[in-house]
Amino acid sequence: MNKTLGLVARAKTGDSEAFQMLMHQEKANLYKMAFVYTRNEEDALEVFQETVYKALISISTVKDDQYFTTWLTRILINTAIAYLAKKRKVISLSKDMIENIRDTEGVRLEERIDLLEAMGELEEKYVTVLLLRFYKDYSVKQIAAFLDCPEGTVKTNIHRGLTLLRKKLKGEYFHERKNSCL
Amino acid sequence: MREKIHAYKEQVDRIPVPTEKLDDIITKTVREVAPQRKRLNKTKLVYSTGAAVVALGILFSSAAVSPAMANLVSKVPLIGSIFATYGDSGLKQASEKGLTTVIGESQDVGGNAITVNEVYYDGTRFTIGYTLETKEAVGEHYLGSSPDLTVNGEAFGYAGSSKQTQITPTLATGIVDIDAMNDLPQEFKLGLSFQGEDGKKWSFSLPISERTDTKRIPIHHQQQAGGIDLTVSDVTLGPAGLVVSFQAVTEEIGYLSSYLEFKVVDEKGNELGAYSGGSQGKKSDGKEYLTGTRRFDPVTADVKELTITPYMSFPTNGGGVEMDGKGKETLIQSAMETIQKHGKNIKFHTFTISLQK
Known part of the structure; x- marks a missing residue:
């Protein structure tokens, strides 16, 4: 953590080597989140590139270095949503993409494609809260602060997002307990 | 709950990551956006500096240079030291001791004015401070990237960085830090050229002298x-x-x-x-x-x-x-x-x- 803070401080002064190191630390997470929104490599790479660019030209505006990752995640999410809004077209997994997944991982292919498809069919507000809650491990309170909206709205969107996902996946992967803290 | 988290995390984590492509994007983005390193005659490495080719293309493809360069050049009141506000103790100290060269030269292009407020140049650093005042809010990336420099009329590729801080929606301050100073003379005429994403261009010509108290x-x-x-x-x-x-x-x-x-x-x-x-x-x-x-x-x-x-x-x-x-x-x-x-x-x-x- 201290090393990351040091890198952020250096990157803010214009040290581009430090900036690159930060991007290499974050690249996999950024790409995966971009992919959840776009559901194809080409678009996810576009979103990633635009995110790196925006981060580079505005890193000096990071107010609190310890929230660098949060700041970067916000850029990625805003960029992905804006990108999709611009694109607004039906995206489907191509054969190449399916082959790529099979070649790379080889297991539980159908499950993953189902889930990626299902996530991609959700409204962006649900994708965002689910990513922040279950991938980035943010608390409801943190998500509310991140999105600048009431905690109740966050809870509702997480609940609805999960319900929609469960419907799409026929309850196969998400087994919600009655006493869920959501 | 744990099952949900586990399932979701696992699925997202399993998305294949094209690492080489991401590395390539990072390298290219940084190389294109950050100021270029000076080129040597022999084979050399270019590290860090850099950024998004596509994004830059969008930003600057419309940045045609206005031929009407008969801009108003005037002395304007300083809004205070730019250097003192950038959290860089060296600059702050130089500014507080009155060691910076006050320029205060302003150009207004179509209602958007850039003022070069102050310059510091010695054996350790070369930094320029400026303000940008616009008619309407233009956003923090209006100037896009670091300005182009000339030294005694010749193009000067430099390693360095620029930073801008938005004070109000229509007022920003910025500094340009130039690192590769080895080839700079003790005294020279600096050409400083900013470009806005709407095609506006501001060009300054400033006499620069090296401080000798290093x-x-x-x-x-x-x-x-x-x-x-x-x-x-x-x-x-x-x-x-x-x-x-x-x-x-x-x-x-x-x-x-x-x-x-x-x-x-x-x-x-x-x-x-x-x-x-x-x-x-x-x-x-x-x-x-x-x-x-x-x-x-x-x-x-x-x-x-x-x-x-x-x-x-x-x-x-x-x-x-x-x-x-x-x-x-x-x-x-x-x-x-x-x-x-x-x-x-x-x-x-x-x-x-x-x-x-």
Whole structure:
């Protein structure tokens, strides 16, 4: 953590080597989140590139270095949503993409494609809260602060997002307990 | 709940990551957006600097240069020191001591005005402070990237960085830090050209003189570690910073020594804040020769000794880009893997220098 803070401080002064190191630390997470929104490599790479660019030209505006990752995640999410809004077209997994997944991982292919498809069919507000809650491990309170909206709205969107996902996946992967803290 | 988290995380984590493509994007983005390093005649490496080709293309494809350059040039009241507000103790100190050169020259292009407020130039740093005042809110990226510079009328590619701070929606301050100063004369005419994303262009011509109150202390400290022959040749002290200059020679393994950093501590145990630095290298006879500088906070007058510890600082992944004399660039494949393998156990000795020389 201290090393990351040091890198952020250096990157803010214009040290581009430090900036690159930060991007290499974050690249996999950024790409995966971009992919959840776009559901194809080409678009996810576009979103990633635009995110790196925006981060580079505005890193000096990071107010609190310890929230660098949060700041970067916000850029990625805003960029992905804006990108999709611009694109607004039906995206489907191509054969190449399916082959790529099979070649790379080889297991539980159908499950993953189902889930990626299902996530991609959700409204962006649900994708965002689910990513922040279950991938980035943010608390409801943190998500509310991140999105600048009431905690109740966050809870509702997480609940609805999960319900929609469960419907799409026929309850196969998400087994919600009655006493869920959501 | 745990099941939900587990399922979701697992699915997202399993998305295949095209690491090489991401590395390529990072390298290209940084290389294109950050100011270009100066090009040497021989093969050299270009590190860090950089950014998004596509995004830049969008930003500047419409940035046609207006031929109407009969701009209003006037002296405008200063809004206060730009340098004092950037959290850079060297600049702040120079500003507070009145060591910066006040320029206060303004140009208004179509209602948007840029004022070059102040300049600081000595043996340790060259920094320009400006303000941008616009008719309407234009956003923090209006000026896009660092300005173009000329020195005595000739284009000057530089390593450095620029930062801008939005004060109000229509007022921003900015600084431009130029690192590669070795080839700059003591006095010259600086051409400074900003471009807005709407095509507006502001061009300044400013006389620049080097302050002479810096002190260069030869060190010629030499040591060897992990196949790196390191020479710390000198440190330069000035009111706005301290610069450590070094040379390193290694076998040809991907410019290992460009990952050299230095920890500098005074005799009271205070570690000096580290800022930017640059390295330039060339290959010859199977060896790599690197020359670089690293800049730190200024030291106070009562400091008599500094303890310097060289160390290696590696990114977790990535690589370098090689550029030949014609500017053709090649990605160095798997450079980082090799470099980390060679560099992970390199330990340098700490050494002490006296500032009383």
